[in-house]
């Protein structure tokens with residue numbers, strides 16, 4: 548990722564990609580206290596647009612507040628910087644990574660003289676789990692790792708160090724021949740994927756876990772609105788892994804994952820064993836919205852050329 552042409556926004560200015568470096572004694576590199584976002588820009592009708600930019604930036608600031616990290620820039624500055632990162636790299640579509648971190652001003656857990664830094668990078672990133680899996684669906688395994696308890700790692704913050712749990716779970720799932728992991732919470736109920744929120748459908752009703760052990764996903768919120776507009780009820784409830792086994796459909800949502808159908812869990816086909824009909828409708832409407840084909844949701848698009 549480091550050896551490419553382009554520009555990265557770093558602490559208020561655009562720097563050449565290869566020069567966007569940090570010292571090996573950067574505090575966040577050692578202790579993992581940092582926060583980040585995953586945001587997508589789409590090649591939309593009417594010009595490249597970032598999807599729900601303000602919501603992502605709001606969450607970045609909330610994550611920083613939860614981690615007690617002072618933010619050195621305001622929201623509008625970071626919104627403009629994200630638009631610039633896409634525009635000045637000449638990207639028509641992009642994955643954007645804002646990240647807030649402590650620098651190399653000090654070491655140790657006391658952290659009393661550290662400075663908060665912000666970078667924003669953008670690059671081309673296609674379908675998170677492969678184009679064909681948006682139709683075929685993915686294979687998922689219930690993880691042997693437990694999702695964070697809200698009093699161990701703050702689950703409403705998108706915090707760097709929390710993703711060791713995600714990486715361990717995902718690597719385990721891949722080692723077992725699957726595409727993704729489904730993590731249970733500390734009570735054994737379904738929480739979310741390693742980098743996605745979880746939904747299942749049974750008898751025409753859409754279910755999803757509450758947010759006590761899951762990130763408050765922006766795609767999740769979007770799917771709630773899409774479901775409402777399509778006339779489907781969404782129920783937040785405790786979900787057990789065996790309810791998923793006998794569900795009619797299941798899917799993950801996330802900025803990277805978009806709407807990814809789940810075709811099996813723990814070697815048990817879910818419903819028809821590929822993308823279900825309601826999942827297909829939700830996915831199609833999601834892609835219409837992010838590509839600027841839904842006038843009703845134009846407010847969710849931030850054009851990068853403005």
Ligand SMILES: Cc1[nH+]cc(COP(=O)(O)O)c(CN[C@@H](CCC(=O)O)C(=O)O)c1O
Pocket residue numbers: 584585586713739740741742743744761762763764765766767800801802803804
């Ligand atoms: C743990 C987790 N849960 C749910 C979500 C969905 O949130 P949202 O994107 O706001 O709908 C994400 C986003 N995962 C990001 C990081 C992926 C990565 O590989 O890094 C993403 O989808 O960009 C999570 O990381």
